[in-house]
Amino acid sequence: MNPMLDCQAVMRQLWAYLDGELSRDRVAAIEAxxxxxxxxxxxxxxxxTFLAQIAHARHEHSDLERLRTxxxxxLVAEGFGDQGDRS
Amino acid sequence: MPGTIGGGGDLTRDMTxxxxxxxxxDARFHEEALRWLPEVTRFALSLTKSEPDADDLVQETFLRxxxxxxxxxxxxxxxxWLFTICRNTYYREQNRERRMVVCDDPELESLAAAAIxxxxxxxxxxxxxxxxxxxxxxxxxxGELPDVFREAVLLVDVEDQSYDTAAVVxxxxxxxxxxxxxxxxRLLQERLLAYAKDLGLGSPSAxxxxxxxxx
Numbered sequence: 409m410n411p412m413l414d415c416q417a418v419m420r421q422l423w424a425y426l427d428g429e430l431s432r433d434r435v436a437a438i439e440a441x442x443x444x445x446x447x448x449x450x451x452x453x454x455x456x457t458f459l460a461q462i463a464h465a466r467h468e469h470s471d472l473e474r475l476r477t478x479x480x481x482x483l484v485a486e487g488f489g490d491q492g493d494r495s
Numbered sequence: 496m497p498g499t500i501g502g503g504g505d506l507t508r509d510m511t512x513x514x515x516x517x518x519x520x521d522a523r524f525h526e527e528a529l530r531w532l533p534e535v536t537r538f539a540l541s542l543t544k545s546e547p548d549a550d551d552l553v554q555e556t557f558l559r560x561x562x563x564x565x566x567x568x569x570x571x572x573x574x575x576w577l578f579t580i581c582r583n584t585y586y587r588e589q590n591r592e593r594r595m596v597v598c599d600d601p602e603l604e605s606l607a608a609a610a611i612x613x614x615x616x617x618x619x620x621x622x623x624x625x626x627x628x629x630x631x632x633x634x635x636x637x638g639e640l641p642d643v644f645r646e647a648v649l650l651v652d653v654e655d656q657s658y659d660t661a662a663v664v665x666x667x668x669x670x671x672x673x674x675x676x677x678x679x680x681r682l683l684q685e686r687l688l689a690y691a692k693d694l695g696l697g698s699p700s701a702x703x704x705x706x707x708x709x710x
Contacts, residue, residue: 419605483557
């Protein structure tokens with residue numbers, strides 16, 4: 409078995425693996441490789457920490473409650489019942 | 496009493512049924528649609544890059560959703576349905592749907608990511624994402640990404656949607672989502688690593704440090 413081919417196969421599917429988009433068998437094979445590979449393990453960690461940075465970088469609205477009030481007012485004008493303005 | 500004469504009872508019942516039906520519809524809209532306001536607002540902000548424009552887009556999205564609530568299939572993914580309406584509304588009103596086609600092989604993009612990691616590791620930036628909170632830089636870099644890449648990254652990486660759902664929201668094949676997502680991530684990594692280098696966040700000794708594997 410050529411270890412370079414193994415690494416390349418893992419790297420080709422690393423994003424799909426981290427995104428939970430692969431079959432259980434494929435996940436097991438990739439995890440087994442990563443756990444033993446000095447090249448793929450740090451890359452996997454690098455990509456995981458990168459994805460965590462993106463997931464936490466949410467650009468939130470500065471005043472969501474004001475927007476909610478405005479939205480409910482617009483919905484009420486469309487006939488939305490008053491039971492809908494609880495939040 | 497009208498309800499006791501001729502068909503009046505039916506009319507009263509019909510009116511009562513109608514009111515109950517509407518009340519139920521509104522309650523379901525509140526529970527299933529309005530709960531996603533923060534997520535839809537983030538998505539709208541990422542599209543418009545302006546809070547006043549995002550406010551208008553969010554309002555229009557929910558008004559359209561409310562008007563067509565009868566077409567929403569109960570139990571389906573309401574958040575994805577709202578994202579779809581939001582995106583379609585934005586692009587239709589802006590008349591700016593991008594027809595840009597990314598033909599790259601998603602797996603080649605994955606290999607490109609491996610090259611970026613190797614380069615980062617060799618120059619001492621292999622652990623920069625683990626060591627520093629780059630939130631502001633990420634938000635800025637996301638805002639600078641071309642639309643087609645930004646929306647794929649936002650749906651999958653920020654809003655935690657599957658490739659399938661992102662493909663439905665954007666209206667492209669799943670392979671296109673992969674290509675756009677992976678390319679978007681690569682562009683983000685390049686920008687963030689450049690930012691980290693500008694700030695001198697690297698560890699000069701990292702290139703010579705042997706990585707420890709888990710026990």
